[in-house]
Amino acid sequence: MGRYWLLMRSVFARPQRWSMYLRETVRQMSDIGIGSLMIVALISIFMGAVAAIQFAYQLDGTLVPLYYIGYIVRDLAIIESAPTVTCLVLAGKIGSNIAAELGGMRQKEHIDAMEIMGVNTASFLIMPKIVAGVVMIPLLVTVSAFVAIIGGYAATVPTGHLTNMDYLRGVRAFFIPYNVFVMYVKATAFAYILTSISAFQGYYVQGGSIELGRASTNAVVFSNILILLFDYLIAVVLTG
Amino acid sequence: MIRIENVTKSFDGVAVLKGISHTFEEGITNLIIGKSGAGKTVLLKILVGLMEPTTGSVWYDDVEFNKLGKQELRKVRMQIGMLFQGSALFDSMTVEENIRFPLDMFTDWSLKKKRERVNDCLKRVNLENVNDKYPSETSGGMQKRVGIARAIVLKPKYLFCDEPNSGLDPRTALLIDELIQSITYENKMTTVINTHDMNSVMETGDNIALLHMGELVWSGNKSEVLESDNDTLQDFIFASPFLQRLRKKALGK
Numbered sequence: 001m002g003r004y005w006l007l008m009r010s011v012f013a014r015p016q017r018w019s020m021y022l023r024e025t026v027r028q029m030s031d032i033g034i035g036s037l038m039i040v041a042l043i044s045i046f047m048g049a050v051a052a053i054q055f056a057y058q059l060d061g062t063l064v065p066l067y068y069i070g071y072i073v074r075d076l077a078i079i080e081s082a083p084t085v086t087c088l089v090l091a092g093k094i095g096s097n098i099a100a101e102l103g104g105m106r107q108k109e110h111i112d113a114m115e116i117m118g119v120n121t122a123s124f125l126i127m128p129k130i131v132a133g134v135v136m137i138p139l140l141v142t143v144s145a146f147v148a149i150i151g152g153y154a155a156t157v158p159t160g161h162l163t164n165m166d167y168l169r170g171v172r173a174f175f176i177p178y179n180v181f182v183m184y185v186k187a188t189a190f191a192y193i194l195t196s197i198s199a200f201q202g203y204y205v206q207g208g209s210i211e212l213g214r215a216s217t218n219a220v221v222f223s224n225i226l227i228l229l230f231d232y233l234i235a236v237v238l239t240g
Numbered sequence: 241m242i243r244i245e246n247v248t249k250s251f252d253g254v255a256v257l258k259g260i261s262h263t264f265e266e267g268i269t270n271l272i273i274g275k276s277g278a279g280k281t282v283l284l285k286i287l288v289g290l291m292e293p294t295t296g297s298v299w300y301d302d303v304e305f306n307k308l309g310k311q312e313l314r315k316v317r318m319q320i321g322m323l324f325q326g327s328a329l330f331d332s333m334t335v336e337e338n339i340r341f342p343l344d345m346f347t348d349w350s351l352k353k354k355r356e357r358v359n360d361c362l363k364r365v366n367l368e369n370v371n372d373k374y375p376s377e378t379s380g381g382m383q384k385r386v387g388i389a390r391a392i393v394l395k396p397k398y399l400f401c402d403e404p405n406s407g408l409d410p411r412t413a414l415l416i417d418e419l420i421q422s423i424t425y426e427n428k429m430t431t432v433i434n435t436h437d438m439n440s441v442m443e444t445g446d447n448i449a450l451l452h453m454g455e456l457v458w459s460g461n462k463s464e465v466l467e468s469d470n471d472t473l474q475d476f477i478f479a480s481p482f483l484q485r486l487r488k489k490a491l492g493k
Contacts, residue, residue, distance in 0.1 A: 002348035017345050113328040116288050116400075117342050120310075 004200050010122035011130065011196075021128055028132035032094055036140055043089055044144040047071055047081045048151025056161040066162045070170020073152035078179045082145035083233050087190035090137060091223035095198035098129055102202030103212040111203075118154035126199040130192060137191035138184050145183065182238050189209075189230050194223040241266045242287065242305075242430055247296035249282050256282050258454040259296070267428040269421050269444045271435060274451035275476060281402065283451065284434045288322060288400055289313055293414075300398065318346055321391030323401040327383040329375040329390070333379065336364075336371035339390045346394065361389035365419060381412040385419070392423060399424065399431040405440055413437060417444045438477060441465065450476065466490060 011221045015021040102125060105111050114121045149171060157164050198219035207214045242264040249257040257279045264270040264287075265461065272280050285291040287298060289305060298305040300316060308316060329338050336358050343354045362368060365385040375383055384404060391399060401420060405413035421444045424431040433444065441448060445462035450473055458470045465477055478484045 002331065019346055108331075109324045109326060109328040110330055111291055113322065113324060116317055116320055116322045117394075118314040118320075119345055120314070135384065 004196075007122055007126075007200055007203065008196065009033060009198075010120060011126045013120055013123045015123060015127070016120060019107060021124065024124070025128035025131050028128045031097075032129075032132050033136035033139065036090060036136075037143065038091060039089065039093060039186060040086055040140045040144050041147050043085065043153070044077075044082065044147035045151035047085060047144075048148030049078060049155035051076050051081070051148070052152035052156045053102045053161070056156055065166075067166040067170035067173065069162060070149075070152065070167040071173045072170075073095075074149055074171050074175075075132075077145045077148035077152075078183050082141045083183050083190060084227065085185035086161050087137065087187065087194060087226055087227050091141070091194040091227060092220050094133065095194045095219045095223045096216045098195060098198040099202035099205075099216045100212065101205055102126075103205035103215045106203065106205045107208070107212065109149050122203065125188070126196070126203065129199055130195045133191040133195035134188055137194075138187040140186040141183060149228045182234070185238060186231065186234050189234060193226045193230060197223045197226060229238070241301055242432065243288070243299040244283075245285060245297045245299070247283070247293045247298065249279070249286060249291065249436045250294045256454050257286075257293070260451075260454075260456045261296075262449050262456060262459065264430055264431045264432050265447055267425065268446035269424050269431045269433055270447040270449070271433050271441060271445050272449050272451060273436060273441055273476065274311065274399060275436065278451040279454045280436075280451055284400060284402055284432065287432060288320060289317065307417045318342075319397045321394065321396035321399045323384065323391050323399070323404055325403040325406050327375070327387040329383055329386055331375055333374075334371065335367075335375070335378065335386050338375070338386060339393050339460050342390065342394050357393060358389075361393050362386075364423070365389045380407050381409075381416070384408065384412075384416050388416075388419060388423070392427070395427065397429060399429045401431070401433040401435075403435055403437075404433060405435065405437045410439060414439060420444065438483070441477065452476075457482070 021055055052073050056066070059066060059068065074208050102111075105125070111121050111125070114124065155206050156162050157167050201215045201219040201222070205211055243262075245261050247257055247260045248255060260283065260401070272283060274280050277344065282291065286293050286306075289298075292306060295362075297307070302317065305313075305316060329335075329364065330341070333341065336355070339358045339361055340354050343349060343357060349357070358371070362370065365388050367382060367385050369391070370378060370386075375386070378386065399420070404416050404420060408416065417440050420431065420433065423429070435441065442462055442465070445465065446461055448458075448462065448465065449456055450458040452472045458468065458473045460468065467475065468474070474487075479486050
């Protein structure tokens with residue numbers, strides 16, 4: 001824990017050369033943002049579709065109006081599935097990638113080479129990843145929320161579970177803008193957690209390929225546990 | 241000049257370096273030699289500040305290197321160039337970007353000036369027209385040369401080489417040795433080479449320190465190697481019966 005905070009202190013030191021950091025941050029933004037767009041869209045469409053189908057099944061034969069399906073899918077996506085499930089999946093994709101990249105650099109002495117040149121490696125290698133994650137992951141979460149709502153529509157309207165009008169009415173009903181704020185708080189916090197924890201795991205890798213694999217696994221496991229823990233804490237603080 | 245005084249290093253109570261004092265002179269090639277596990281790499285890492293000694297001190301001219309804070313340490317490190325055993329070239333960058341990296345990070349030069357400096361360094365290590373290649377597209381010998389070019393691009397005062405010949409054929413290894421030695425003489429750098437390559441020892445050993453089980457057991461230059469009767473040195477240098485016969489011949493025995 002202490003080592004993590006010491007690393008973060010080095011990470012957020014003043015950049016030695018802004019242009020180099022900016023270039024690296026843009027590269028990471030492209031990797032994280034564009035590189036994860038397809039998988040985020042894919043999981044989100046199914047999340048929305050499954051949620052809609054299952055609520056349609058549960059509400060069938062009850063007095064609850066069917067247009068509630070659109071409302072439930074929208075709020076489920078905004079409050080929970082878009083930020084949390086997306087970040088759990090991204091912890092697997094981006095987190096393991098960050099840990100493996102930094103661990104590989106450590107093993108191939110790239111980090112030592114930069115240190116000897118006088119580069120603050122913790123800052124140069126990790127800060128752009130965290131900044132890129134904190135900027136791009138909330139955008140991905142926004143895409144996820146929209147796609148999940150579209151997924152819910154695709155699963156219920158063409159199949160005749162409810163009408164186009166009902167679904168759209170539900171999506172527009174009882175909208176609370178504050179929920180969007182909660183979504184962005186979650187997305188930002190989870191983005192920081194998954195990038196910083198994964199970077200911490202990769203940066204201190206010692207040994208060979210087994211240790212690198214372990215670091216990559218730890219990055220995903222610890223990120224997921226912390227994302228779920230903070231999901232609960234944020235829910236208690238912001239909506240409890 | 242780099243001076244170490246009573247340097248010790250222990251890992252979990254096991255002493256890897258035992259009170260080493262030595263001076264690495266300016267303008268010549270200083271070699272640290274010894275068997276695998278003798279403590280060479282640990283000593284080199286202490287010299288460049290990647291590890292801290294358990295006790296003792298490291299002096300770069302008049303500056304006590306291992307007592308410096310992070311900021312001051314980075315300033316001194318800008319005067320250090322290092323060639324790694326595996327070259328440590330950044331895979332995602334081209335040869336030119338690798339060499340230019342320290343310039344991009346630490347100078348305000350224009351791109352044109354940086355490119356000129358990169359080309360000068362490439363020319364100095366006898367490489368041309370490889371600027372746009374990636375490290376994976378070059379041979380082991382070329383990677384070492386690029387590593388040297390990157391190490392000297394900021395005109396360092398101190399050059400460290402960790403087993404510069406490992407993985408190279410004897411002819412290429414000799415060329416790399418000659419290159420490191422001539423760059424050292426030209427720029428009056430303090431060069432420290434960690435090696436167990438006998439050709440290197442006999443070609444570039446201006447000042448040799450032999451480590452054995454964490455202790456400095458012999459120091460001298462290449463011409464003193466043949467005459468020394470230090471058993472550990474003779475065991476190490478002339479390990480094979482073939483080399484032992486050669487030595488006897490050379491000494492007229």
